Amino acid sequence: MSADRKTRGAGLSLRRLAKSYGPVHALKEVSLDIAPGEFVTFLGPSGSGKSTTLNLISGFQDVTSGEILLDGTVLQDVKPHKRELGIVFQNYALFPHMTAGQNVEYSLKQRKIPASERKTRVRKALESVGLGGYGDRYPRELSGGQQQRVAVARALVFEPRVLLMDEPLGALDRKLRQVLQLEIKRLHRELGITFIFVTHDQEEALVMSDRIAVFNEGLIEQVGTASELYENPATPFVAEFLGETNALKGSVQSIGSNLLVHGATVFRTDGADENLPAGPAILFVRPEKVRLLTEAKPVKEHEDAVYGVVRETVYMGSLQKILVTNEEGATVTVLEATGAPLPAIGSRVGVAWNINEARIISTEQRSNSAKNDEVVSI
Amino acid sequence: MKSMEKSLRRSSPSVGRILLAVAAFLIAAWMIVPTLVIIPLSFSSSEASFVFPPPGWSLALYENLSGGAWRDAALNSIKIAAVVTVLTTILGTAAALGLDRSKFPGKGLVTGSLFAPLIVPTSILAIGIYAVFLNWKLNGTFIGFVLAHSVVALPMVLVSVSSSLRVFDRNQENAAASLGASPLTTFMSVTLPQIRSGVVTGAVLAFLASFDEVVISLFLASPRLQTLPVLMFSSMRRELDPTVAAAAVVVFALAAIAIPIVALIQTRNHHVR
Numbered sequence: 001m002s003a004d005r006k007t008r009g010a011g012l013s014l015r016r017l018a019k020s021y022g023p024v025h026a027l028k029e030v031s032l033d034i035a036p037g038e039f040v041t042f043l044g045p046s047g048s049g050k051s052t053t054l055n056l057i058s059g060f061q062d063v064t065s066g067e068i069l070l071d072g073t074v075l076q077d078v079k080p081h082k083r084e085l086g087i088v089f090q091n092y093a094l095f096p097h098m099t100a101g102q103n104v105e106y107s108l109k110q111r112k113i114p115a116s117e118r119k120t121r122v123r124k125a126l127e128s129v130g131l132g133g134y135g136d137r138y139p140r141e142l143s144g145g146q147q148q149r150v151a152v153a154r155a156l157v158f159e160p161r162v163l164l165m166d167e168p169l170g171a172l173d174r175k176l177r178q179v180l181q182l183e184i185k186r187l188h189r190e191l192g193i194t195f196i197f198v199t200h201d202q203e204e205a206l207v208m209s210d211r212i213a214v215f216n217e218g219l220i221e222q223v224g225t226a227s228e229l230y231e232n233p234a235t236p237f238v239a240e241f242l243g244e245t246n247a248l249k250g251s252v253q254s255i256g257s258n259l260l261v262h263g264a265t266v267f268r269t270d271g272a273d274e275n276l277p278a279g280p281a282i283l284f285v286r287p288e289k290v291r292l293l294t295e296a297k298p299v300k301e302h303e304d305a306v307y308g309v310v311r312e313t314v315y316m317g318s319l320q321k322i323l324v325t326n327e328e329g330a331t332v333t334v335l336e337a338t339g340a341p342l343p344a345i346g347s348r349v350g351v352a353w354n355i356n357e358a359r360i361i362s363t364e365q366r367s368n369s370a371k372n373d374e375v376v377s378i
Numbered sequence: 379m380k381s382m383e384k385s386l387r388r389s390s391p392s393v394g395r396i397l398l399a400v401a402a403f404l405i406a407a408w409m410i411v412p413t414l415v416i417i418p419l420s421f422s423s424s425e426a427s428f429v430f431p432p433p434g435w436s437l438a439l440y441e442n443l444s445g446g447a448w449r450d451a452a453l454n455s456i457k458i459a460a461v462v463t464v465l466t467t468i469l470g471t472a473a474a475l476g477l478d479r480s481k482f483p484g485k486g487l488v489t490g491s492l493f494a495p496l497i498v499p500t501s502i503l504a505i506g507i508y509a510v511f512l513n514w515k516l517n518g519t520f521i522g523f524v525l526a527h528s529v530v531a532l533p534m535v536l537v538s539v540s541s542s543l544r545v546f547d548r549n550q551e552n553a554a555a556s557l558g559a560s561p562l563t564t565f566m567s568v569t570l571p572q573i574r575s576g577v578v579t580g581a582v583l584a585f586l587a588s589f590d591e592v593v594i595s596l597f598l599a600s601p602r603l604q605t606l607p608v609l610m611f612s613s614m615r616r617e618l619d620p621t622v623a624a625a626a627v628v629v630f631a632l633a634a635i636a637i638p639i640v641a642l643i644q645t646r647n648h649h650v651r
Binding site for chain 1: 547549550552553554555556557558559560561563564567568571572
């Protein structure tokens, strides 16, 4: 069943896609292949080009250069209302003068579907988002979460092969967001169509996506599964945007080296990266991979350590955080399960991590290409 | 809770609020009472001249109004205003949409010139129109009146439709497109229903602007074609025909009916939102 359902989605390819407004490059050059039925999230801060990309796909803005292909056919010359893409808007954009049912029915009317069939399909669509019986309510009579569900039902009722969602959960509170994240995931699984989800919330991206494309300054920094991006970030931006991380600045002395010189210390990683250039670089290690050194558990052979002063401790329920600042002024955060005694603020401690958890990323590679052009947030 | 607070506040108004109400009432009375004098005058039995209070009551003046030159002038006014309303409502709405949607060099200039008739003294406008229409042989013609009145009526529609477009969420048009609606269908089914109050308000104001127009009309009028305000004006100057009081009441009544309609449309629209 799932194999048969998977074929319902359409593949989407972006080929060297670019958008500029006069001298301003909102989108410099983006290439991405999205497989039929895939759930891809465009993740990035505001002004990174993710929403511009979505607007180019939906046809609300004109492509400056490059191509958009839907199942191999060129899409950018097709008028927006002929593209057959389901879209959920950031503020839902429900029609306030129509009931929820009429909103959902709208696309079916445009397609001249007979009234009796429209009625059943509207009912089913509303039921599929848990709003059976709400068809006669006006948008203003619905809560934010219910409006969001109507927007999803409206975008799906005409059975598009691709669903685009532009920060659809942005206006909702955290609890509701989590519920709806799982519901959107379920809809994706059941429908088997291609989902493109735009968000600036990295947690949302991690929870829902098959793959995440990280946007920054009009370019895609990296595309990959959540774990690929989290464990092997390709750029400093990806490392810092996804989850919390410790960044220790230093320099790599020779090409392909696995060592980072940080003040008087040298940090190691487990393997050399042949592409790593010599020069300024950052060593990244996730806070949950760092541990506090104790007398019982001193630093081991395959570990690197930082020694410094405890600047802050934070109790967070199931987890606790310890911030240690070393002599170079760099701060390393330790995230551990609660239970272990928290060190006193101001006391001298050591923290360590297994060298195979550390990544060295050059800060030179990308910043050069990114700085040449001006970028403006849209 | 909130409504309770409100009703509490209403039951014990402050001194300031009472003074405000009194002041508002006095100003309104000062503005309206003089115009109300024409109502008893229009029912006067004296056909000779204005006498206040009227010596007796009759509908004679209204009978005068329903025949001859007065009737023709009134019908002319209504016909011209009707055509002006249709014309400026369509053009004004289109212009408001165009200005709302587009960015082009000189947009400020175009906007300014469309609103100019609101600012330029009407007498200057009238002289200009008169001079040009003399050339085009439009003085004293129905089309001439329609075109000239449209100049002053168009800004009414433009202002009113523009302000309702300002609160309209354009994303809805993108949503309609994504659902398969063509731009025309989108306008008819999504945009127009939501800016309807602005369009209707603009239409009513455009009708009144044309119906009440005196200055330009005085220049354009010919013995064969004149409007009600023109006849009122000239009859006052020549013979002091008290029928003008009845005519004034008709014009006054039209405005008095139109303004509550506009207010009603607008409150109802707020309710929908």
